[in-house]
Amino acid sequence: MAHGLEGRSLTAGETRSLIVAAADRLFYERGYEATSFADIAEDVGLSRGNFYYHFRTKDEILEAVIGRRMENTRTLLEHWEQDSEAPAERILRFVDILIANRSKIMEHGCPVGTLCIELAKLDHAAQDDAAELFTLFRDWLARQFSGLGRAADADALALHLLMRSQGVAALATAFRDENFIRREVADMEAWLLAQCPAATAPRSN
Amino acid sequence: MAHGLEGRSLTAGETRSLIVAAADRLFYERGYEATSFADIAEDVGLSRGNFYYHFRTKDEILEAVIGRRMENTRTLLEHWEQDSEAPAERILRFVDILIANRSKIMEHGCPVGTLCIELAKLDHAAQDDAAELFTLFRDWLARQFSGLGRAADADALALHLLMRSQGVAALATAFRDENFIRREVADMEAWLLAQCPAATAPRSN
DNA sequence: AGATAATTAGGTCGATTGTCCTAATGCGTT
DNA sequence: AACGCATTAGGACAATCGACCTAATTATCT
Numbered sequence: 001m002a003h004g005l006e007g008r009s010l011t012a013g014e015t016r017s018l019i020v021a022a023a024d025r026l027f028y029e030r031g032y033e034a035t036s037f038a039d040i041a042e043d044v045g046l047s048r049g050n051f052y053y054h055f056r057t058k059d060e061i062l063e064a065v066i067g068r069r070m071e072n073t074r075t076l077l078e079h080w081e082q083d084s085e086a087p088a089e090r091i092l093r094f095v096d097i098l099i100a101n102r103s104k105i106m107e108h109g110c111p112v113g114t115l116c117i118e119l120a121k122l123d124h125a126a127q128d129d130a131a132e133l134f135t136l137f138r139d140w141l142a143r144q145f146s147g148l149g150r151a152a153d154a155d156a157l158a159l160h161l162l163m164r165s166q167g168v169a170a171l172a173t174a175f176r177d178e179n180f181i182r183r184e185v186a187d188m189e190a191w192l193l194a195q196c197p198a199a200t201a202p203r204s205n
Numbered sequence: 206m207a208h209g210l211e212g213r214s215l216t217a218g219e220t221r222s223l224i225v226a227a228a229d230r231l232f233y234e235r236g237y238e239a240t241s242f243a244d245i246a247e248d249v250g251l252s253r254g255n256f257y258y259h260f261r262t263k264d265e266i267l268e269a270v271i272g273r274r275m276e277n278t279r280t281l282l283e284h285w286e287q288d289s290e291a292p293a294e295r296i297l298r299f300v301d302i303l304i305a306n307r308s309k310i311m312e313h314g315c316p317v318g319t320l321c322i323e324l325a326k327l328d329h330a331a332q333d334d335a336a337e338l339f340t341l342f343r344d345w346l347a348r349q350f351s352g353l354g355r356a357a358d359a360d361a362l363a364l365h366l367l368m369r370s371q372g373v374a375a376l377a378t379a380f381r382d383e384n385f386i387r388r389e390v391a392d393m394e395a396w397l398l399a400q401c402p403a404a405t406a407p408r409s410n
Numbered sequence: 411a412g413a414t415a416a417t418t419a420g421g422t423c424g425a426t427t428g429t430c431c432t433a434a435t436g437c438g439t440t
Numbered sequence: 441a442a443c444g445c446a447t448t449a450g451g452a453c454a455a456t457c458g459a460c461c462t463a464a465t466t467a468t469c470t
Contacts, residue, residue: 010447011446011447012446012447015447015448029326030326030327031238031323031326031327033236033238033239034238034326034327036426036427036428037427037428037429038426038427046448046449047448047449047450047451048449048450048451049430049431049432049448049449049450049451050447050448050449050450052428052429052430052431053446053447053448054447056429056430057428057429058428058429107325108325108326109322109325109326113375113379114322114326116375116378116379117314117319117322117375117378117379118236118323120312120313120314120378120379121234121235121236121239121313121314121319122235122236122239130379131379131380134376134379134380156388159376159385159389160389160392162372162376163369163372163373163375163376163389164368164369164372165372166371166372166375166376167367167368167369167370167371167372167373167375168368168372170318170321170322170368170371170372170375171339171364171367171368171371173321173322173325174318174321174322174325174335174336174339175336175339175364180364183361184364184365184368187365216416216417220417220418241456241457241458242457242458242459243456243457251418251419252418252419252420253419253420253421253459254418254419254420254421254460254461254462255417255418255419255420257458257459257460257461258416258417258418259417261459261460262458262459263458263459
């Protein structure tokens with residue numbers, strides 16, 4: 001067991017967290033619809049009856065998973081903001097997700113993008129909540145571009161970078177081409193430098 | 206009825222085509238897994254039993270749908286090649302899909318990209334066949350870039366453009382923002398001009 | 411027209427889905 | 441020790457899934 005609480009039984013909140021963590025991973029790897037109650041319960045090691053005690057509907061689990069991702073994303077972005085001083089460096093952290101997570105991305109795509117697409121096709125009530133995950137990155141990136149002296153088009157630049165990362169993830173999954181990821185990440189980094197008005201790049205715009 | 210064959214009953218091949226066309230649309234709009242035999246049969250107006258006469262498994266339908274899309278895509282690319290002389294113009298045709306299909310894209314994403322992602326998550330046997338749809342565009346675009354004098358990096362440029370269109374489609378679905386699509390399409394067109402060595406652009410590379 | 415093949419309709423199969431219920435167990439408090 | 445509450449296990453529910461079969465109908469050919 002990985003939770004490190006073998007000595008005693010779990011509180012309801014802890015069990016709930018284990019369920020949400022398992023659902024998070026399974027929704028990402030297999031998709032929301034393709035993941036059943038039984039799949040999650042088996043993954044956590046619970047009976048389906050016990051599972052129902054914590055979550056009564058599948059929509060409830062989805063909401064909890066999205067909430068968990070929101071929280072994790074907020075934490076991640078805060079850490080990036082603390083670790084790096086320069087906005088450009090922070091943005092590079094975002095771009096490097098594609099490299100760091102390349103294996104999982106080539107297998108299952110981007111967790112956020114694929115969830116949004118699936119929920120859109122299902123016309124699911126939570127599709128706007130899932131899109132909020134994108135908004136988190138969007139606003140954070142826009143703030144970094146503002147700090148880079150591009151306040152006027154910060155949101156457009158943020159969307160552009162998000163767009164690129166989504167495109168790279170999608171094609172990386174289809175072609176399973178790691179070199180393609182590295183090449184496009186390098187291109188994004190070059191693009192980023194070109195967007196920096198006061199940067200060291202001798203390129204004139 | 207839209208098939209214009211009311212006067213007589215349909216041959217097996219015609220019924221089969223209707224099934225594949227309906228499955229094509231439903232797989233796109235709702236997703237592969239979320240579309241059932243009954244959904245397709247009802248859409249075409251057939252009984253499930255009759256349906257089974259034409260397709261014995263769901264994988265068979267998927268293969269037929271992919272085959273249909275392959276054929277349609279080949280035809281589309283050939284027409285683009287016939288309608289336009291200049292490679293740059295042809296590439297613009299590709300980019301303009303995002304504008305022409307913006308409504309459906311904002312609802313259900315890109316037909317090719319979303320299918321590839323879903324099949325990847327299901328670890329479906331046909332995922333490589335679906336990726337061949339991308340290859341069709343990839344090779345066609347690479348030929349156009351070669352004709353543009355960029356034979357050396359034609360494939361990389363083709364993948365880059367594919368990547369952009371995928372990214373735009375994904376974010377357009379999540380945010381349902383038509384202005385975003387138009388802005389990114391304009392950016393892609395500007396990028397395309399910049400890639401043309403003999404173009405009017407005074408940019409030196 | 412009659413025989414043969416192609417096509418269709420309707421029903422059924424076991425498995426799985428999300429959802430729900432009840433009985434049993436664990437645990438802290440008195 | 442006994443109570444009360446939180447948690448769990450295991451089964452059961454109707455509905456739906458992909459898949460399959462058979463009988464009836466229609467079309468085609470001799």
